[in-house]
Amino acid sequence: MSAGGSAAARAAAIRAEARKGLWRRIQAWLGIGTAVRRADAEVAKWEGGVEGEEATARLLAPLGGRGWYLRHDLAMSNSWANIGNCG
Template identity: 45%
Template sequence: MTAGGSTSREAARLRAAARRGWWRTLLRWFGVNATDRRLEAAAVRQEQGSLGEQQTAALLARLPAGWTVFHDLAVPGRRFNLDHVLIPPSGAGMVVLDSKKWRRTWETTLVRGRVHCGPQDRHQQIEAFAGYVSGTAAALGVPAGMLLPVIVVHGSPVAGGRLDVAVPEWERTVHVLAADRLVDVLAGMPGGRGPVQPAAVALAARVRQVLPQYGSAA
């Protein structure tokens, strides 16, 4: 599945829900459409998320040879999807990558240890993502330390190009990167260049075995 597929489908579902049913048509006729507006706003957020995932996929195509890249994976027993899962040529762990598309006129910064985009506190999303990564490690049966949680932000400039965010509740550090830093940071990590090692092949096989495409039959 291509990047952003599940979020695009969810946006279409929300828009269909906003237009379905005789009672919604009647409410719109009377000018009472708060539910429709909420559904439309949710659909827009999903579409922005899908666009961010597609932009990330285009960047990941520039990684050095030897990287294995998965998009839009499910974690069995969990109600979330993984935007991107990456395995470097060395096979020394994997990167779980989440795409965000935030307002371009607001800067993404740390305020008293919490991630903000402009005036909005977005730290809950960071904490949730750390939890997703921990759940993914448990599903794969590997130590949590093998998984590197990274969020790439499109649109909003990231202060300094990179934020290393402590999430004590999950005992994880989440790395928040500007989109233009993503490929260089990944390629420059230990094991990010070189021939594909057996550990990488085995780890990729484990991902294929355990993490199905999101929305596919288990």
């Protein structure tokens, strides 16, 4: 997976869950409803993580030309956390 891929997927899942059903979609469209607002605030945090992971990947990219192998977004079992690996 690319840098930030799992965080982006989590943000999309939170956004989709918050808009399940007609009433929630209407609330989201109107900008009302506490559940949708809370979900959007959580999504903003996950999307900030995506930006940070992508920025880190850009900074590390030159190492690839020097023989380093970079892996991003490696899942850890039984956890939402993930790791990157250079070697």
